[in-house]
Amino acid sequence: MEDLEKNFSKLSCSTVETTISEAPAERGAEARPQHADGGASAEVQVAQPVERIMLLVFCGIPGSGKTTLADRLRQNGWVIISQDTLGSREACIDAAAAALGDKRRVAIDRTNIDEYQRAHWIRLGKQRGLSRQQIAVMLFQAHPDVCCDRVMSRRGHPTLGPNKKSLGIVRKFAQSFQQPREEEGFGKMFVCRDALRQTFPALM
Numbered sequence: 001m002e003d004l005e006k007n008f009s010k011l012s013c014s015t016v017e018t019t020i021s022e023a024p025a026e027r028g029a030e031a032r033p034q035h036a037d038g039g040a041s042a043e044v045q046v047a048q049p050v051e052r053i054m055l056l057v058f059c060g061i062p063g064s065g066k067t068t069l070a071d072r073l074r075q076n077g078w079v080i081i082s083q084d085t086l087g088s089r090e091a092c093i094d095a096a097a098a099a100l101g102d103k104r105r106v107a108i109d110r111t112n113i114d115e116y117q118r119a120h121w122i123r124l125g126k127q128r129g130l131s132r133q134q135i136a137v138m139l140f141q142a143h144p145d146v147c148c149d150r151v152m153s154r155r156g157h158p159t160l161g162p163n164k165k166s167l168g169i170v171r172k173f174a175q176s177f178q179q180p181r182e183e184e185g186f187g188k189m190f191v192c193r194d195a196l197r198q199t200f201p202a203l204m
Helices: 002-011 066-075 089-101 115-127 146-150 164-176
Strands: 017-019 055-059 079-082 106-109 135-138 188-192
Touching: 002 135, 055 066, 066 079, 066 115, 066 135, 079 089, 115 135, 115 146, 135 164, 146 164
Parallel strands: 055 106, 055 135, 079 106, 135 188
Antiparallel strands: 017 188
16 A cells, blocks of 8 residues: 555646646737837737647546546537447547547547557547647546545446455556656646546636
8 A cells, every 4th residue: 555655646736737848928928029220020929829629638547537527528529438438449549530530629538547558649649630739638636545435436337346356456557557747748738636626628
């Protein structure tokens, strides 16, 4: 348990929404170049609009709130790609590729606990023509003990029912968890601590 908590403590983040790449200019800001004599040029440079996030990769252990947030995003027009429903990563990739091809916003509802697993979705986004700023990760923060309690209270879950085997899986995932990093290729990282009440204006 001590090793588990030490590993999970790496998930701390000071902000709910963090831009990983360089922050864009303030929305609506204007820059007016100066001539050599100090006068303002007639040319006005306006900050480019922030690109809309089209692919959101969930990252969290079982019971951390992924499906709860997915239900909220679905109500706001997102296509939810769930491995619990589709059964395999390959099926999820095919479904996500089709939705992105239709210009739909896509959220990947699976654990994606390490860089290798997340790389599949970044690669897919690039193949579908998305920029880095259009690909984001949602990091779910919930203590493993809380996640275990939630798993044990589930009814009718397709993969992890309320039993000791499921508790072992949750703790194994927590021990293996790798926090998302800037170098992976995400343009923005969101941190979810309360999937039921927390709001994310950029996603809704």
